[in-house]
């Protein structure tokens with residue numbers, strides 16, 4: 001086994017313009033992978049690619065809305081064309097409960113369709129087209145999804161949590177369907193990460209004192225006593241993407257400082 005965990009592998013990371021996706025793309029490249037960095041905001045993934053290239057890695061920026069199947073088809077094709085083969089897809093994009101703190105009855109039909117379309121639809125399309133690509137290649141491959149502790153316990157919003165529960169179940173089913181073809185599927189399930197763009201995307205004030213309060217509250221929620229970081233998730237992703245995890249599939253791995261175990 002080479003010194004670098006992902007040497008020679010070609011990976012796609014979605015949501016690579018911020019937070020977990022950015023951290024995972026950077027760590028994948030550090031471990032020797034060539035990375036397609038995809039995001040709905042092209043400027044942000046161009047910056048991730050710049051960081052990777054500056055450190056001597058190889059990456060390409062792709063604009064993709066993961067809730068649109070044609071965009072996902074183009075993203076997978078870009079990886080196959082640019083790097084010949086696809087080995088790993090990390091379906092990481094997720095959007096939060098709109099107006100964080102919204103109860104079930106506060107969700108509009110539009111809120112519902114957006115959460116389902118991006119959080120579940122994005123993982124469905126990414127998994128589907130990665131499986132098709134892996135089967136065309138005859139190589140097997142790795143699917144990683146970002147789930148959430150919100151798909152395991154009631155946290156983070158009812159509809160949001162339900163989309164993550166769906167991601168978890170899809171992960172397990174794809175793991176079983178894919179096993180005879182050498183395709184592994186696992187999910188990384190974070191708890192509260194106040195330092196990514198996620199809470200601001202949910203409309204939470206993340207400036208100054210508000211940021212401090214959220215950070216303190218998140219830390220208090222976790223038995224290990226600190227918030228989860230994007231880098232914590234990226235480390236789990238590197239391991240699960242690597243051949244060291246060759247016999248691990250269908251796992252929903254909490255990266256939560258013990259939150260779910262409590």
Ligand SMILES: NC(=O)c1ccc[n+]([C@@H]2O[C@H](COP(=O)([O-])OP(=O)(O)OC[C@H]3O[C@@H](n4cnc5c(N)ncnc54)[C@H](O)[C@@H]3O)[C@@H](O)[C@H]2O)c1
Nearest residue numbers: 015017018019020040065066093094148192193196197198
């Ligand atoms: N931050 C938390 O507290 C937390 C907790 C548990 C799980 N998660 C999950 O972690 C994952 C990553 O979130 P993060 O905290 O890094 O958030 P983030 O907001 O920092 O990053 C999300 C990225 O996804 C991109 N994106 C949004 N919609 C998209 C779309 N339709 N197509 C393509 N790209 C799109 C955004 O532009 C952004 O760059 C998500 O799946 C989220 O649900 C986050």
